[in-house]
Structure formats: structure tokens, C-alpha cells
Amino acid sequence: xxxxxxxxxREFGSGGRTIGRKTAERLGxxxxxxxxxxxxxxxxxxxxxxxxxxGEYAAGGPLSPFLSNRSMGPxxxxxxxxxQRKIILELAEKGSCVIVGRCADFILHDRADCLKVFVHADxxxxxxxxxxxxxxxxxxxEQRLKAKDKRRAAYHRFYTDMKWxxxxxxxxxxxxxxxxxxRCVEILVGLY
Amino acid sequence: xxxxxxxxxREFGSGGRTIGRKTAERLGxxxxxxxxxxxxxxxxxxxxxxxxxxGEYAAGGPLSPFLSNRSMGPxxxxxxxxxQRKIILELAEKGSCVIVGRCADFILHDRADCLKVFVHADxxxxxxxxxxxxxxxxxxxEQRLKAKDKRRAAYHRFYTDMKWxxxxxxxxxxxxxxxxxxRCVEILVGLY
Numbered sequence: 396x397x398x399x400x401x402x403x404x405r406e407f408g409s410g411g412r413t414i415g416r417k418t419a420e421r422l423g424x425x426x427x428x429x430x431x432x433x434x435x436x437x438x439x440x441x442x443x444x445x446x447x448x449x450g451e452y453a454a455g456g457p458l459s460p461f462l463s464n465r466s467m468g469p470x471x472x473x474x475x476x477x478x479q480r481k482i483i484l485e486l487a488e489k490g491s492c493v494i495v496g497r498c499a500d501f502i503l504h505d506r507a508d509c510l511k512v513f514v515h516a517d518x519x520x521x522x523x524x525x526x527x528x529x530x531x532x533x534x535x536x537e538q539r540l541k542a543k544d545k546r547r548a549a550y551h552r553f554y555t556d557m558k559w560x561x562x563x564x565x566x567x568x569x570x571x572x573x574x575x576x577x578r579c580v581e582i583l584v585g586l587y
Numbered sequence: 588x589x590x591x592x593x594x595x596x597r598e599f600g601s602g603g604r605t606i607g608r609k610t611a612e613r614l615g616x617x618x619x620x621x622x623x624x625x626x627x628x629x630x631x632x633x634x635x636x637x638x639x640x641x642g643e644y645a646a647g648g649p650l651s652p653f654l655s656n657r658s659m660g661p662x663x664x665x666x667x668x669x670x671q672r673k674i675i676l677e678l679a680e681k682g683s684c685v686i687v688g689r690c691a692d693f694i695l696h697d698r699a700d701c702l703k704v705f706v707h708a709d710x711x712x713x714x715x716x717x718x719x720x721x722x723x724x725x726x727x728x729e730q731r732l733k734a735k736d737k738r739r740a741a742y743h744r745f746y747t748d749m750k751w752x753x754x755x756x757x758x759x760x761x762x763x764x765x766x767x768x769x770r771c772v773e774i775l776v777g778l779y
Contacts, residue, residue, distance in 0.1 A: 406755075515755050560754050563598075563707050568760035574778070582774055586766070 399491045399508040401583060402499040402560070404551075408521030408528075408536075410571045410579075411514035412495050417576070418583045419493040427486055428495040431479070439478050441471070449475060452546040468511040476554055500565065501555035510586060513560060513568040514579065520572030590740070591683045591700040593775060594691040596743075599735040600713030600720075600728075602763045602771075603706035604687050609772045611685040614779055619678055620687040623671070633663070641667060668746055692757065693747035702778060705752060705760040706771065712764030728769050 401418065405411020419426035435446050448527055449472055469477075481501045486492055487509070494503075500511040516524075522536035532539060551559035562568050569579045569587070593610065597603020604620055611618035628635040641664055661669075675694045678684055679701070686695075692703040707718075714728035724731060743751035754760050759778070761771045 513754050513760075517755075561759070562705050562752050562754040562760035563709075563762075565754070565760065566762040566765045568705075568754035568757065570755075570758040573758045579776070582777070584773070585777075586770070 397413065400487050400503060401493045401505065401512060401587070402503060402510045403495045403514060404498075404500050404565070405496065405514040406516065406521065406540075406560070407547065408525040409516040410524060410541055410576050414514055414569075414571060414576055414579045414583070415493045415495040417580045418587075421580065421584045422491070422493075422587055424491040424493065428494040431482065431486070431494070431497060434482050435475065435479055436531045438482070439475060441475065446475060450549050452543070468539065471521065498551060498555055501551075501557060504583045510567070510583075511565045512583065513562075513565040514571050515568065516570055516572030592679050592695060592698065593685045593702045593704060593779070594695060595685065595687045595704045595706060596690075596692050596734075596757070597688065597706040598708065598713065598752070599739065600717040600732055601708040602716060602768050603704075606706055606761075606763060606768055606771045606775070607685045607687040607694060609768070610779075613772065613776045614683070614685075615742045616683040616685065618685040618687065623674065623678070623686070626674050627667065627671050630674070631667060633667065638667060661717045690743060690747055693743075693749060702775075703757045704757070705754075705757040705777060706763050707752065707760065708762055708764030 401415070403411050403415040405414075415428065418424045433443060435441075439446070441449075465536075479497050480502050483494060483497060483499050486494065487503050487506065489531045500509075502509070518537055518540060521540055523538050527541065548559040551557065557564050567582070569582065571579050574582075593607070595603050595607040597606075607620065608618045614635050625635060627633075627638050631638070631640075658691060671689050672694050675689060678686065679695050679698065692701075692705075695701045696703070710729055710732060713732055717728050717731065726734075740751040743749065749756050759774070761774065763771050766774075
């Protein structure tokens, strides 16, 4: 396997994005995450904030587009899915890179040169991390994490028909809480 | 994490046992697998063959002990579970080692010095491997693998209440088919 592309799927707060960025830095290749969102925003006409939320999470509540039937055509979220799919395929064509999130693992799953990574950590490590990174909120960090996990898993399931976090869907899964961010980076750099 | 003990949970045919043995060899520590079965056999009075089958797989068919209620006391499989639990705890106390299978990850889950590993591979790699290792059988290798996976997952679920193969239950999960046995050994030796 030449591993030209590394896709990182991750639990919210697990540091998957940091691991992606550091790995890319060490390898001297680009890492797409915020940049990808920006690109999406430009192509779709949606606001960057809207995409950040709807481009990876199942919407909750009675207005969830997941509950609507598609007889009236694709939902906004479907349109976004198609745009992000197209962009990810283009990025993968362009050259070696790390892509964080956005179901890139699924979108690129038939490329032999793609290393599929999943990063997770236990509630304690993630709670500590999100408070440090994103600040305190009215709800507890555990509540925020559980809600995010649930919506991300639902999004993944809906568009990829694959179970998010099932070890068999990835080449390597890493517990960043137990192993530490630096060690995870080491392993990925070593595998490239 | 000092990682004094490495537990390896694995899909049938993924080469997890080989990875365990090679890792232990490189680290100069014992690897328990066949030895563990032998120990179990001695303590329980059951035959080694019986334990090999019942000590890790849910029995199929209408006589499955999973379907019996326990009002008459523990089943043979329950007795085995208790014996193997005791042996694994003793081995872990004795010193550094690699333990393959037998739900050791769950039994030792509250030890801080235990690195929990899951090894898997796709159907193609595993099918090739089991035909090479265990020979041809009347059923196809895919049928054998599916039946084994199902029973192992059911066994794990019953005794540990944890989902087998869920990335979050392990510190590291490795696709031995994509990464190769030697690379998996490298990573585990590096993490120790």
C-alpha cells in the first residue's frame, strides 16, 4: 500500500483533527479540514457555519432532513453531500494529503492508496479536551459529547450505510486518550 | 501507560495469534494461547478440544447454553468462564505477557498497564489464510468465517456485555490484511 492519502474519522473531542494536522505537517503534505469546509461553502452558496453543522451531523428534532421523504427531490443536506463528495474526490486526485472527517473514508474506500484511520478516546479525556478547546457551555461536556456522537453516527450511517466506529471499517483505530496525541502521530507517520 | 500486558482480541483467520506470538517473541515475554487452553483443561476436567470450542464461541443450535435459563445453576460454559477468568487474572499478576483471545481485554479492563488490541482483516485475506492454515473443508471459507464471527461475537456479548469489534473498546485496532502481519508487530512492539 502506498498510502498516498490518509483519511481520519474521529470522535468529537478526541483530537483527531490535531493528529491529522500534525501528521500532515510531519509528512509535508496538506491537511484538509477547515479548508474543505470553506471550499464547500464557496461552491454551494451555503454559509460556512451552516456547512460546519450540517455537513457532518444528522440534524435533530422533528425537522430533521433524515425524516423527510425524498419524493420532492434532494434535501439541502443531500446537495451538500454531493458537493463534498465531489471535492474530496478532486482533492484525492490532486495529490497526497490528509483529510479529516466528512466521510472521506467512505468516499475514497475503493482507492488502494488510502489509509483509513479512526481516532477515539474515552469520555473523560474528550470532556477535558473540549472544555479546554471550546470553552464551558450551559450543558455538561458529557451531554455535548453524547449528542455530537449520536448525530455524527446517524449522519455516517445514513450516507454511507456503514457503522461509524466499527473497527473493521478502518485500517487502524487509535485511542488518543490512552496512547497520547504524539504517539498516534508517530504511528501514522511510520505507516505512510 | 506501562503496558505490561498486551491482550489481543481478533477475528478468526486475521493472524492475531501470530501477531501476538511474534510480538511476545520480540519483547521477550510469554504469549498465552494454546498454553492457556491447556491450563484451563487441567483445572476444569474438560477435554482440551471441548474447551477450544466452548471457551470462546457461543454454541449454536437448539441446545445452546445461551438459551438455557440459569435457574438450575451455572452451565458448563459458565464454569469455564469463571475458570478462565481466574487463570487470566493470575497470569496478569505473574508478569508481563501477551494474552490472545479469551476475553482477556474485558477481564483485565481495569488494569492501567494493559494494552488492548483488536486485530481484523477483510474476508478475502482471512479466507486465504484459513485455507492455508487449516486446510479445505466442505463449506466455503467464507461460510466458516461468518459462522465463527457470529459465534465469537455472541460469546463476547454474553459474558462481557461489550460489543466485539467496536473500536472504542480497544486502545488500538489493526487491519492485518491491509497493513501486513509484520507491520502490526512493529507497531505493538513500538507501543510497549
